[in-house]
Amino acid sequence: MESSKVIHAFYNDDEVLMDAVKAVKAEHHHIEEVFCPFPVHGLDKAMGLAPTRLAITAFFYGITGLCVAIWMTNYMMIQDWPQDIGGKPSFSWFENMPAFVPIMFELTVFFAAHLMVITFYMRSRIWPFKEAENPDPRTTDDHFLMEIPVHNNVDELTALLSKTGAVEINVVDKH
């Protein structure tokens, strides 16, 4: 099947890669994936990827953490085992609120951070002991790899990619 064929173009510099991505996009070719040894700022924009919605989830996770903290401090310190906080036995959550602010802050951060990381893992389909998906081990060292699906245009793509400064171009079957 022709459509399962992809081109792997290798680059050894992030600046060259960025220009290559822009050149390929300018010719209206679809870039399936770019594998990098480190994050390249602005690459997502150049590839035309939709902006991440991770920040929105983080906001809601933070709100969840805040609510959990309020519920938890109220249950533990006021309802279940009423505490005399700082010599002010008012037994009201609101009047003791300053004492709970650090807890509310910490749990907001805790929930936002951990759930955001877990969301990112799930969304990227990675988990412990998962086998790596990157097609070439050099992308974990010093090479960048651009993957472009082929639609009866191998020669055209190869010509374009070699102009962009690729150090190696392979046509491979994708399983």
Next chain:
Amino acid sequence: MYQFSGKLKTFSIALIILGALGIALSFYNAPKTIEDAKEILAHQSSSHGDAHGAEHGETVKDEHHQVEGVSHTHDEAVNHSSKESHVTAEEHGENHDDAHAEHVLHQLQNRPWAAVYVALFFFLGITLLVLAFYAIQRVAQAGWSIVLFRVMEAITANIVPTSILMLVIIITSAMHMNHLFPWMGEGIFDPTSPNYDPIIDGKSWWMNIPGWTIRSIVYLVIWNTYRWFIRRNSIKEDTANDGHKTYKKSYNVSVGFLFLFMLSESMMSWDWIMGLDPHWFSTLFAWYVLASLLVSALTVIAFTTIYLRSKNALPGVNDSHIHDLTKYMFGFSVFWTYLWFAQFMLIWYADIPEETTYFVARFNEYKLPFLGMVAMNFAFPILLLINSDFKSIPWFVVIGGIVILTGHYVDIFVMVMPATVGAQWGIGIPEISAVLFFIGIFIYATFSAFAKANPIPTGNPFLKESEHYHYYNIEHRGEGSSDHH
């Protein structure tokens, strides 16, 4: 080169004159005698209804011994529950109305002084923190901010007039021409005097008029000397062409200044602000004042930059520089809140009378400004400026900045006023004219200094980096994506 336009110059001079007239008027209107104060009091109680008047009668007995004694603040009462003060209270029990009127008279006489002092401290502090922020950029050898150097240098020109006026306040305070600092009152350090205050006497190794005056002058000299030197050297860098020898000299002096700045800023906040409540102390107070002034300073840098950019006077500045300044405004708003709350929570938690007095005075008579500023300095900037896209849009920065600056003016107001004017506070002619006066001075000093030097520090080795600066996550409006890498 930028031209300080005649229109702006006229505007700033008009503000200075208007402010000066207002300040003069409020000094003129301050009551001179106890009779004037009584009249004002009578007017207040009739307009506030009977309940307020009755309340006055109740509280006078508790508080009037400090009228005779040390200070004009209510919160000191706690520390005075010794026998002597009760005896005094008995003695003067009959004419407590007079005592109260005298107390109010002092507060009313303090008001124009305190109004000028709040605005002066605010503007001097902002200018000082711009200077310190600038020194940090030099010491860190930051690349992004070079195109903003001349803006920051221009703002620091304001340190000369504000320091001179601060010197006037220092000298008049030391000569007892005003009563801003209660510990400077008569007989405070004299065990035979009825005004003797053992707590303040215990601090007399630090709190004494000669020491205070000398320290205050030393702070001003340090700041002005560095400002004078770094401005001169910075302009020299433009044409020096000496293998960055001049540049390195600026670096070395800035390191020294930052060290002296941290010491002098801390002591300044004790001497000039914490000393207004001489019984009270807080170990993180210097940080708290620093945070308030730093966030205001960054807002002022952002405002001046946005204004000059709109006049096409800053060719090197792009949206990423504005974005960074706004990030600092956002971040230091959170930092200020952290310190404000840390100070409050520890004192609230421990509930020790000598510490809580500070907050009791503020919760009793300053509830609206005291809690309102938390909304202005924390909630509003957080909600407005959290969005990354908004941080480089001038409108959002200006709206956020106006609220931040107003909020931090209120912050300084609430630091100074409870101890100096107590319940007699207000936002009226004295306060507004003082602010207008200092805005006028600020505009005049800043823009005339900016017009005197090349807006781009051409001799700085990081200039190229600063001009190419692009925060990857935002688009520069009016530019193609290929303009920067």
